[in-house]
Amino acid sequence: MMADPAAPTKIARLLSDIQPPSGDDREGWDIELVSEPFAMDCEDVETALARLRDHARQHEWDIVIGLTELPFRDEDDGRYLLAETDPRQRTAVLSLPALGGFAMRERARHAVRAIVSGMADHAAARQSEPMPRFTSRWRLLVGMVLANRPWLLVPGLKSALVAALATGAVATINSTVWLLAGSLSPWRLIVATIASIALVVAWLVIDGELWDRPDDSSADARERSRLYNTSTLITLTIGVIICYLALYIVNLSWALFVLDPAVMGGYLHTTLGYGDLFVLSWFVASAATVGGALGTGLESEEAIRAAAYSKREEERRNRLASERT
Template identity: 70%
Template sequence: MNSLRVGLVADPAAPTVAARRMTDLRPLSGDDTWDIDVVSEPFTTGSEDVGAAVGRLQDRARERDWDFVVGLTELPLHDHEGRHLLVETDPEQRTAVLSLPALGGLWMHTRARKAVRSLVSGMADPDTDAERHVALPRLRGRLRLLRGMVLANRPWLLVPGLKSALVAALATGAVATVNSTIWLLAGSLSWWRLVVASIASIALVVGWLVIDGELWDRPDDDSPQAKERSRLYNASTLLTLAVGVLICYAALYVVNLAWAYFVLDPQVMSSSSGVPMGHGDLFVLAWFVASAATVGGGLGSGLESDEAIRAAAYSKREQDRRERLARAEDDS
């Protein structure tokens, strides 16, 4: 029985977590065993730099005397034809790079384990014709990649970075809920106006986060690859922020509704406003107040320069990755 040394080189954060869950991987078949070693480092410098990433992996394999090496990255990969890749492989050098977001984001750890096992088993079997790269379908693949990037950003973790805005919005909503003018205004709005108000309030806060956090990515040059990367980064950032703000909006609505049911009596509201109101009107009131408070609290407060907000942007994480890689090269 042969013991093969397998190296997993993973980008920091989520890819490293995924790699460390794979130390118990075993071959699909055969008598060999795998001795898996995990290294966390930013081996990628850009989605267009697949060749450089493969070269760094090969350097690590020689330094550590690995038989096989697989890189796990959270960056999108693409070939010279502009197609997004799931895997780039160099069978002769026993090296492969796997783009985790290209897995689609759902059941990522399970799919990543299956992909890594298949990659290493394919490179270890001389009778297997390992594919050099696996490309995603152009349209469906791009949507799948974008979904994977958004889920990799974990937008629900954006909420702690918005805590001051959320507190300000809660305070604004608590005051607005007991204002009789707000009662009349909320009752006068049709459902489509309420929907537009919700969308507009979320869009305003997302736009403010992008501006305040300087999260908009600009291409490094005029090449199609750089422009495509920026479009993909910016789309994932906007969707991530929108989901995070939407979670805050939903929480704000629930708190406002509970507060309205606790402090307001529909009979008192009717006598004060001169308009018949019931408990159902409290749902509409909480809806309108959530939109108004989101704008007032989000734009009127100082948003934190928080790591949770920076993590929502692939461009910022790519910048941090390049800085770490540059420091590592300087130290060596």
């Protein structure tokens, strides 16, 4: 098995105990794992298969299966591929995002077993039910988003996190913020939430140069860019929403610890209760999220891409950025 670095290699290591198809000689069965970016700079499945065939000849492997986070499309009908095999050369490539992102170990194990069984014996392959070759666009998209690990976006942007926490801490004890929060109706607070999240996502895309542009004017290139951009927007939106909820919890805890609504109400000449702290924390979370966006300006483009993408996609984006410069 050849696997792209990072996540594909981790999954490949979990599959190193796969047994040979029934009836095969277990004494002569041996699995070798090579972690190498065989699909890092290619966008078509034929190129990936050609590289795997070269490695198979060099290492004298009987069967070679490549694991990658790269999405592939069939050039004939435009559908997205789960796996592509070359039975004659006993070579196959498996697109991990096409598995959907959930229960990856079990799904990858099942897929690899099906590929091995299909290529180990041509007669058996004709008699057995083949593994599905295609996957849906939405299943692939979910797999790409989960591969990007959106829950790690904020920890990966330390300057943004510090800026957001500092903004929230200061705003929580500011009397003007209290007055603004108390004057806003629920629908305006909702609009502020949506606007702050959208602003941060847009700023990350612009500041980190995360928008993918087609390599040429072909339909395949445009569709590939749409897929990458959709996964980017979903990844960033989920990551920023997680940040927003975390900031709300932190700000609410801070407010409950340091503030006395009665004292603040006397200072503002109004009646306040602990319920108002929840509204205050809601408004402060929006302000702190925007403050976090300003903090991303202190991060390098490489740091933003590292926080927003999987290892394979991060290296792909860095390569494209270097080519443009």
